[in-house]
Amino acid sequence: MKRKIHSESTNCCSCEHENYENHNHDHNHSHDENHNHDHGEEFNLKKEVFSLVVILILYVSGIISEAQLHNTLYSIGEYLLFIPAYLLSGWSVLKTAGRNIVRGKVFDETFLMTVATLGAIAIHKLPEAVGVMLFYKIGELFQDIAVNRSRSSIKALLEVRPDYANIKTETGLNRVSPEAVKIDDIIFVKPGEKIPLDGEIIEGNSQVDASALTGESVPRTVRVGETVLAGMLNKIGVLTIKVTKLFDESSIAKILDLVQNARSKKAETEKFITIFARYYTPVVVFVSLAIAILPPLLIPGATSSEWVYRALILLVISCPCGLVISIPLGYFGGIGGAAKRGILIKGSTFLDTLTKVNTVVFDKTGTLTKGTFKVTQIVPSNSDFNQYDLLTLAAKIESHSNHPIAQSIRDAYGQSIDVSVVRDYEEIAGYGIKANVDNKLVLAGSDRLLHKENIAHETCNVEGTVVHLAVDRIYAGYIVIADELKEDAREAIQALKRIGVEKTVMLTGDNQAIASRIALQLGIDDYEAELLPEEKVSVIEKLLHTPGKHGKVAFIGDGINDAPVIARADVGMAMGGLGSDAAIETADIVIMTDAPSKVAEAIQIAKKTHRIVWQNIAFALGIKSIFIALSIFGIATMWEAVFADVGVALLAIFNATRVMK
Known part of the structure; x- marks a missing residue:
């Protein structure tokens, strides 16, 4: 298969929340360790807010009585109030920086924060040092809230995993694990229970809620002889089902695997930010060091304390939080938002590719038509x-x-x-x-x-x-x-043209007369008929190598004979509700509703995600560039530095969460 899911190692400065839903404990970079709450503890909003309230009380008390505290012996009163606030707000940053230094991974954002705040304490700027850590902690809180919100749609998918199956035996009904059920076993599903495995109804009729799998809000009526999928919720009647697939091969198992591995396919933008942060951070450290050391030596009247302060401000401003948090969060939001709508995207790299699609190729049977002959x-x-x-x-x-x-x-x-x-x-x-x-x-x-x-x-x-x-x-x-056309087939073609797709093509093994009639009915630009499976690949090859082609080619199919074509296209999509396992395994994107109109929706989600990600990149780099210049000329203070770091990160995070809507 062309696209096998695999994990990519994270980099020390990348801040990418890889495998949010899995609480990946093997993160190599500091920010993930910092944000995963000591390796996988559940995010506890009340605990975080209580901690912030305590720090704020200490901090505000210190600000109000700073003059009196400063006038105590050796300013000991000031240290007694601000240092506990500093440690409470910045302990996770200090701990992570120390751990990474021991591991030989020095240059990351926690190192910048630690050096800047300890330097501020050294030159007796205690309120500023605490302020940096405090607002950074507030930024972490909002980030965690945003991550948990963007995770919710995928978490809902994980929760549809059936817990048990009622299997018929000689002694009656036994409740067993879905993994223990074999093909051709008979299971019973009562009203209100989840269907535990894929199978065929042999007795009973009911309505099933497939919203967790497909995003469809309206329950579907099912009868004897119809196929039902694991993860559907039985609403009203008792169903007797003959199992057709083992649990590990069922629809829900495949969906969970796809979603849980979705973050392993990183977009080019994410890879760029990873590389950028790896080189950017040490450059910032050495520039700050030069600002602290050289001016007092070269400029008459320049004081060390003034230029050290400017260097510390530069360190805080330069933290790449806004970029390295919001970009993966934006892509994760795009994948989660699509999953909520019944579109499973196997990685953020395919979101980027979707934005460049200008030719969409459909298989006919089971994709544009119902396949119910x-x-x-x-x-x-x-x-x-x-x-x-x-x-x-x-x-x-x-x-x-x-x-x-x-x-x-x-x-x-x-x-x-x-x-x-x-x-x-x-x-x-x-x-x-x-x-x-x-x-x-x-x-x-x-x-x-x-x-x-x-x-x-x-x-x-x-x-x-x-x-x-x-x-x-x-x-x-x-x-x-x-064979009947799907209800939304014509709307699917029209929607693609509205969003800027230049060419739509239909491929079929049927004869010319049928292909011509359906292409005319749907408004498809071009078609190829009487094709063998290998000839479909040849058509895709021809489209991929069209002279002057400037966009990407997407192919949408559902049958086992579509798998080679899905694998060859720039973006392969499979109809996942009733599509073949081979097509679903090979595809980059799986449409659980079997609705061709979801193709245009997937492209729209990709374009919105891409737009928001680049808004964040431009915004973060632009604001930071301005404040870096101000800090070098001594105009910006530590408070402006806090805004340029935490404020920009917060605004970028809030912008990234828009992709979920």
Whole structure:
């Protein structure tokens, strides 16, 4: 597979909240350690607020009575009040800086904070030192609130994981772990319970709430013979379900895996900030050191205390918090916001790629159409077969196939099939089926199969999806099968054009007549018909290498034969509700509602995320540049430095949370 999920190591200065939901304990950079509350403690808002209140009381008391405290012996009163406030507000920063220095990772933002505040204490600027740590702690609090809020949609997904399954045994119903249930076991789901595994309803009907999986707010009615997915909530009736997949292979297990690993695919912007912070921080430290040491030596009348103070201000201003916090938070918000709407994005890198998509290619069956086929016409070609004979023959040869067309033929036949009469079964990809049925050589498939086998016939231009049949190499007739368009298919194409997608394309294995009619109905710009699976890859290759092409190509499919095309496109999307496992595994983005209109929504979410991330980059760098210049010329004080650091970080965090809406 082209895109295997893997973890990337974090860097010492990157502040990227990798795997928020997993509380990753192996963070290499300081800010994550600092913000994960001692390696994974649950965020406790009341505890944090209480701590801040205590610090504020000490700090405000010190500010009010600073003159009296300063006049005590050796200013001891000032130290007794401000130092406890400093340690309470800055202990996590000091501890992390010390730990990182021991590990050899010196240059990070906690190092900048520690040097700046200890330097301020050394030159007797105690209120400023405490102020820096206090407002930094306030910034941490707002950041944690923002992270927890952006995590909520993904946390809701994690909570839909079923806890148990009611399995039918000889002694009655037993409650077991979903992992203990095997394929073909029978389970019962009562009203109000979560469906624990993927399966087929064999008794009962009900309404199921699929909102946690797909984002759909309206409950879905399900009946005998329909497929239900693990994680759906049964609303009203008792359902008896035959399990079709093990828990580890179920929809909910795959979704949880996708979401939990989503942050391992980092966007180019995030990688840039990681590299930027790695070089930026030591440069700031050495520039500050030069400002503290050189002017008193070179400028007549310059005092060490004044230039040390300016250098300390520069250190505080230069902390890259706004960037290294808000950018990963913005991408995480984009992934979480999309998940809430039934769009699972496997990494922030695909959000960036989506913003550049200008060509969208759709598979037809199961993507633009419902894939729920019905037999509409049975046409025998000679007197040896009537309609019933032809349908019986088709049902028998299609008895081993899982294709929706085969299922529709078996449904139309409506009787049990003795599969023992079918021998030497061979499925020819893109053509059809060849088998021995009742000691006769039977072919069933497309017009292309008849040409391949040199079967003479005169029915090349039949409107609709057609299964031709030949017995002992003599043409027997054909069956016409109809497929319906999805309700939002036309709106999906219109929405893509509204948001600036330049070209829409449809690929199908169906004949030219069907492809032309559907393309016209939907307003699709171009189409390719009568394609084999490998020919679909060739079409994508051609689009990827179009001369003058300046955008990316997205492909949306659902079948197992779509997996190679999904893998080859710049962005591969799979219909996840009823799509094949291979397509979902290969895809970069999974649409759980099976609605093609979600493609435009995914692109819109990506563009909004990208816009907000770059707003934060421009804002943070712009403000910091201004205040760095002011600090060098002695205009900015430590209070302005606090705004340039914590204030900018807070504003960037608040801006990043907008992507969730």
